[in-house]
Amino acid sequence: MKRLYTLGAAILLFSSSIFAQLLINEVLYDPSNSGLDGDANGDGSYDQEGDAFIEFFNDSYSNFDISGYEIWDDTTSGSLVYTFPNSTIIPPKGALVVFGGGTPTGSFGGAVVLADTGTAGLSLNNSGEIIIIKDDSGNPILSFDSDALSNNPNESYTRNPDITGSFEQHADNTTLLFSPGTKIDGSSFDTTLAVDVSFSVDLSKYEGTIGTVYVAGDFNGWCGTCNVMTDDDGDQVYDVTLPLTNDSIEYKFTMDNFAVEESFSGGESCTKTTGQFTNRFAIISGTTMLPTVCFNSCGSCATGGLRLQGVMDFTTPDAGVTGKAVHVVADSAIPHLNIYGIGVANNGGGTDGQEYTFPNIAVEAGDQIIVVRDSQAIANYFSTCWSEFDIILVDAGGSISQNGDDAIELFRANAVIETLGDPDTDGTGEIWEYTDAWAYQTDTGWMYAAPNCTDNTTTIFDADCVYPICLSKEVASITVTGENDATTITTPAGTLQMIATVMPADADDKTVTWSVDDNTIATIDASGVLTAATNGSVVVTATSNDGSGVSGNTTIAISGQVSHVSDLNLAGVSVYPNPSENTINIKANAPIKSLTIFSISGNIVDVPTLVNGIQDISMLASGTYFIEVHTDLGVSQVRFIKK
Numbered sequence: 280m281k282r283l284y285t286l287g288a289a290i291l292l293f294s295s296s297i298f299a300q301l302l303i304n305e306v307l308y309d310p311s312n313s314g315l316d317g318d319a320n321g322d323g324s325y326d327q328e329g330d331a332f333i334e335f336f337n338d339s340y341s342n343f344d345i346s347g348y349e350i351w352d353d354t355t356s357g358s359l360v361y362t363f364p365n366s367t368i369i370p371p372k373g374a375l376v377v378f379g380g381g382t383p384t385g386s387f388g389g390a391v392v393l394a395d396t397g398t399a400g401l402s403l404n405n406s407g408e409i410i411i412i413k414d415d416s417g418n419p420i421l422s423f424d425s426d427a428l429s430n431n432p433n434e435s436y437t438r439n440p441d442i443t444g445s446f447e448q449h450a451d452n453t454t455l456l457f458s459p460g461t462k463i464d465g466s467s468f469d470t471t472l473a474v475d476v477s478f479s480v481d482l483s484k485y486e487g488t489i490g491t492v493y494v495a496g497d498f499n500g501w502c503g504t505c506n507v508m509t510d511d512d513g514d515q516v517y518d519v520t521l522p523l524t525n526d527s528i529e530y531k532f533t534m535d536n537f538a539v540e541e542s543f544s545g546g547e548s549c550t551k552t553t554g555q556f557t558n559r560f561a562i563i564s565g566t567t568m569l570p571t572v573c574f575n576s577c578g579s580c581a582t583g584g585l586r587l588q589g590v591m592d593f594t595t596p597d598a599g600v601t602g603k604a605v606h607v608v609a610d611s612a613i614p615h616l617n618i619y620g621i622g623v624a625n626n627g628g629g630t631d632g633q634e635y636t637f638p639n640i641a642v643e644a645g646d647q648i649i650v651v652r653d654s655q656a657i658a659n660y661f662s663t664c665w666s667e668f669d670i671i672l673v674d675a676g677g678s679i680s681q682n683g684d685d686a687i688e689l690f691r692a693n694a695v696i697e698t699l700g701d702p703d704t705d706g707t708g709e710i711w712e713y714t715d716a717w718a719y720q721t722d723t724g725w726m727y728a729a730p731n732c733t734d735n736t737t738t739i740f741d742a743d744c745v746y747p748i749c750l751s752k753e754v755a756s757i758t759v760t761g762e763n764d765a766t767t768i769t770t771p772a773g774t775l776q777m778i779a780t781v782m783p784a785d786a787d788d789k790t791v792t793w794s795v796d797d798n799t800i801a802t803i804d805a806s807g808v809l810t811a812a813t814n815g816s817v818v819v820t821a822t823s824n825d826g827s828g829v830s831g832n833t834t835i836a837i838s839g840q841v842s843h844v845s846d847l848n849l850a851g852v853s854v855y856p857n858p859s860e861n862t863i864n865i866k867a868n869a870p871i872k873s874l875t876i877f878s879i880s881g882n883i884v885d886v887p888t889l890v891n892g893i894q895d896i897s898m899l900a901s902g903t904y905f906i907e908v909h910t911d912l913g914v915s916q917v918r919f920i921k922k
Contacts, residue, residue: 300337300338300339300341300343300499300500300502300505301335301336301337301338301343301345301369301412301420301421302335302336302338302421302442303333303334303335303336303412303421303423304334304335304336304374304437304438304441304442305332305333305334305435305436305437305438305449305457305458305459305463306332306333306334306403306410306423306425306435306436306437307319307330307331307332307403307434307435307436307457307459308331308403308404308408308425309331309403309432309433309434310325310326310327310330310331310433310457311325311433311434311456312325312327312433313433316433316456317330317433317456318330319331319332319378319435319457319459320332320378320380320381320382320383320384320394320459321383321384321385321387322381322382322383322384323384324381326379326380326381328379328380328400328401328402328403329378329379329380329381329394329400330378330379330381331378331379331400331401331403332376332377332378332379332401332435332457332459333350333376333377333401333403333410333423334374334375334376334390334437334459334460335369335374335375335376335377336369336373336374336375336441336442336468337369337370337371337372337373337374337375338372338442339371339372339498339499339500339505341371341498341499341505341506341521341522342368342369342370342371343368343369344367344368345363345367345368345369345375346363346364346365346366346367346368346415347362347363347365347414347415348362348363348412348413348414348415349361349362349363349412349413349417350362350377350401350410350411350412351410351411351412351413352402352403352404352408352410352411353408353409353410353411353422357411358402360395360397360400360401360402361377361395361397361401363377363393364393367391367393368391369391370391371473371522371524372468372469372473372524373389373390373391373468374388374390374391374460374461374468375390375391375392375393376390376391376392376393376459376460377393377394377395377401378392378393378394378395378401378459379394379395379400379401379402379403380394380395380396380397380400381394382394386460387459387460387461388460388461388462388465388466388467388468389460389467389468390459390460390461390468392459392460403425404425408424408425409422409423409424409425410422410423410425432448433456434448434449434450434456434457435448435449435456435457435458435459436448436449437449437457437458437463438463439451439452439463440463441462441463441468449463453465473522473523473524474522474523474524474563474565474566474567475520475521475522475523475566475567476520476521476522476523476528476563476566476567476568476569477518477519477520477567477568477569478494478508478518478519478520478521478530478532478569479516479517479518479568479569479570479571479572479692479693480492480494480508480516480517480532480571480572480573480574481515481516481571481572481573481574481579481580481618481692482515482516482517482574483514483515483516483580483614483615483618484573484574484580485515485574487539489515489534490534490535490538490539491507491534491535492507492508492510492517492532492533492534493505493506493507493508493532493533493534493536494506494508494519494521494530494531494532494533495530495531495532495533495537495540496528496529496530496531496558496559497525497528497529497530498521498523498525498528498530503533503535503536503537504536506519506521507519508532512615512617512639513615513617513639514615514617514618514639514692515614515615515618516571516618516692517532523563525563526562526563526564527560527561527562527563528560528561528563529551529553529558529559529560530558530559530561531558531559532574541559541574541575542575543557543558543559543575544557545557547577548577549561549572549577550577568693570694571691571692571693571694579691579692579694579696580691580692581691581694581696583610583611584609584610584611584613584618584619584691585607585608585609585610585613585616585619585648585689585691586607586608586610586689586697586720587605587606587607587687587689587697587699587720588606588607588608588647588719588720588748589605589606589717589718589719589720589746589747589748590604590605590606590681590687590699590713590717590718591603591604591605591606591657591713591717591746592681592682592683592713592714592715592716592717593657593660593715593716593717593733593739594715594731594733594734594735594736595656595657595659595660595733596656596659596660596737597653597656597659599653600652600653600677600679600680601652601653601656601657601660602656602657602660602733603651603652603679603680603681604649604650604651604652604657604679605621605649605650605679605681605687606647606648606649606668606719606748607619607648607649607650607689608645608646608647608648609642609643609644609645609646609648610644610645611644612641612642612643612644613641613642614641615639615641616637616638616639616640616641616642617636617637617638617639617640618637618691618692619636619637619689619690619691620633620634620635620636620637620689620690620693621633621634621635621637621650621678621679621687621688621689621690622634622635622687622688622690622695623678623679623680623681623685623686623687623688624685624686624687624688624700624702624703625680625681625682625685626684626685626705627684627686627701627702627703627704627705627706628702628703629702629703630688630695630702632693633688633690633693634678635650635674635676635678635679637650637672638672640670642669642670645669646669646670647667647668647669647670647748648668648669648670648671648672649668649670649671649672650672650673650674650679651671651672651673651674651679652673652674652677652679652680653673654671654673658671659738660737660738660739661738661739661746661749662738662739662740663740664739664740664746664748664749667748667749668748682714683706683712683713683714683715683716683730684705684706684707684709684712684714685700685706686698686699686700686701686702686704686706686711687699687700688702699711699718699720699725710727711725711727712727712730713727713728713730714730714731715730715731715732715733715734716728716729716730716731716732716733716744717733717744717746719746719747719748721747726747728744729743729744732744751787752783752785752786752787753786753787753823753825753826753827753829754781754782754783754786754788754789754823754825754827754829755782755783755786755827755829756781756782756829756831757779757780757781757782757791757821757822757823757829757830757831758779758780758782758831759777759778759779759780759819759820759821759831759832759833760777760778760780760833761775761776761777761778761809761833761835762775762776762777762778766833766834766835766836767835767836767837767838768801768809768811768835768836768837768838768839769837769838769839769881769882770811770839771811771839771840772810772811772812772840773810773811773839774808774809774810774811775808775809775835776807776808776809777793777803777807777808777809777819777821778807779791779793779807779821779831781823786825787825788823788824788825790823790824790825791807791821791822791823791824792805792821792822792824793805793806793807793819793820793821794819794820794822795809795817795818795819795820796817796818796820797815797817797818797909798812799812799813799909799913799914800812800813800814800815800816800817800837801817801835801837803819807821809835811837811840812837812840813837813840813907813914813916814837814838814839814840814875814877814881814883814905814907814916815836815837815873815875815883815907815909816834816835816836816837816875816883816886817834817835817837818832818833818834819832819833819834819835820832836883838877838881838882838883839880839881839882840881851866851867851868851912851915852865852866852867852868852908852910852915852917853865853866853867853917854906854917854919857919857920858919858920858921858922859896859919859920859921859922860897860921860922861895861896861897862893862894862895862896862897863893863894863896863906863919864892864893864894865889865892865893865894865906865908866892867908867910867912867915868910868912869910869911869912870910870911871889871908871909871910872909872910872911873886873908873909874886874887874888874889874894874906874907874908874909875906875907876896876899876904876905876906876907877904877905877906877907878902878904878905879902879903879904879905884899884904885898885899894906896919896921899921900921901921901922902920902921903918903919903920903921904918904919904920904921905917905918905919906919
């Protein structure tokens with residue numbers, strides 16, 4: 280009985296991809312010498328060397344390049360008997376037969392057929408020999424022991440069943456003595472069942488260095504270097520299409536022979552856990568284009584990229600298709616815009632797929648991008664609003680062809696990420712119809728202009744439905760802060776730059792007018808510089824200048840403005856008893872509006888409320904204080920002592 284075995288565990292460990300793909304399925308080393316019974320190569324004559332053969336099988340779903348591989352006779356010290364020529368490829372699930380010589384004649388099941396043209400042929404002995412197969416680097420990968428059951432079997436040894444079974448003499452279960460290039464029963468290996476399966480992984484969000492990208496799976500024996508993926512258009516989406524026959528596959532994306540590989544915890548929607556391994560999982564039914572996924576994720580990388588902003592079907596003075604356009608916005612910087620595309624689903628007939636692909640350009644966050652059919656005609660129609668767009672792209676191929684009843688799909692890496700309307704529904708009469716009008720997306724959803732609202736207009740400003748990007752933008756809110764978020768001034772006559780943050784950021788008029796609620800405490804100039812005058816608190820307000828009436832404010836505490844200990848009494852303010860332990864009486868020549876108590880160092884201690892001219896000071900620690908009294912006659916500061 281012939282035996283096929285690997286040359287030790289080390290080879291299995293380091294050459295697992297080879298064993299998954301290449302195997303020996305049949306060997307004839309002792310052809311029959313009875314007439315033409317041994318004419319295995321079909322050339323019409325028997326030859327001991329020429330009719331001997333080895334049949335290899337590629338048990339994978341991708342081509343196997345056997346160029347430069349070698350067959351060695353390792354009976355003694357070993358000798359090279361055959362080298363596979365350059366460009367020798369075994370197709371997926373296909374066979375290759377090497378005869379010892381002669382002129383092989385016949386179809387051999389469609390297998391790749393070669394013949395050794397040397398004088399000694401393959402030098403296959405009847406017994407006591409080990410055949411070694413080495414790869415193109417000289418590493419042994421397969422071997423076959425030709426210690427026969429009989430010294431003269433006169434037939435081949437073959438696997439039964441083919442590919443997966445053990446070796447037996449060919450005639451044990453069939454009338455045939457050999458079957459080079461075919462199954463044991465003489466039928467062809469079925470290479471027609473393979474369907475194209477396209478893999479696609481998006482590495483645009485991968486933060487490491489991108490090496491050589493591969494797809495590894497049960498279809499290639501988890502080979503880390505077998506099926507390289509390419510990024511021909513430079514959009515950082517890597518693709519490969521493989522002929523597969525599996526009904527289902529487990530796989531993952533890797534780099535540089537598993538130096539980097541995807542890792543899943545289990546339970547994800549796209550994975551399957553088998554034993555200790557969790558990998559991607561997919562069902563294959565016919566030609567399949569698997570969705571483009573973000574590396575190490577079940578979903579796409581679409582978040583934070585391009586989004587639909589508006590769709591136009593204007594009636595312009597130039598008529599025809601000149602008013603058709605699609606408006607998109609970049610929510611983040613995109614280094615390769617060609618990862619995105621647009622599709623128009625006409626008349627409810629379902630998706631037509633991606634029909635327009637953006638050019639390979641880089642765009643910045645916030646860029647307003649419009650794809651048009653006629654740039655001059657639509658520029659004229661937009662009039663002064665045309666400058667709102669940062670990037671203008673002209674679709675010369677005519678893909679931007681929507682009428683107002685057609686759904687629009689935005690694609691990223693050939694997968695739909697956003698849709699206006701319903702691709703399976705004719706939009707006529709639907710809420711999303713935009714015939715001779717427009718659709719525009721806001722923060723709360725899509726809004727739609729009334730159909731036909733651009734008919735008989737010269738520019739968009741003549742229409743009752745001005746495109747939203749062309750509308751004036753009023754201030755919606757103002758936030759006031761001190762520079763570096765400061766909320767105090769503590770130095771004598773100190774200043775603080777006030778900052779007004781106006782929203783939206785693209786408001787037409789972002790200027791403001793500054794004011795304070797008490798000019799005796801601090802003043803503010805037109806540029807927002809606040810200057811301290813006396814100790815106290817002041818409310819700083821910024822009011823929009825666009826007529827919207829929107830304002831914002833904040834409170835700034837001012838201290839440290841008392842630079843000496845002499846009493847200031849500008850309104851006839853008196854405080855008694857002084858010193859006092861629990862209460863003081865405060866009188867002035869005018870109504871008292873407010874009080875502020877400061878420490879001797881100028882820090883605000885309290886902003887009390889006077890009750891019937893009496894102020895409670897029992898909560899103060901013993902020491903010297905200033906009380907600042909605001910009246911209609913001005914501000915007075917009086918020193919008092921708390922016992």
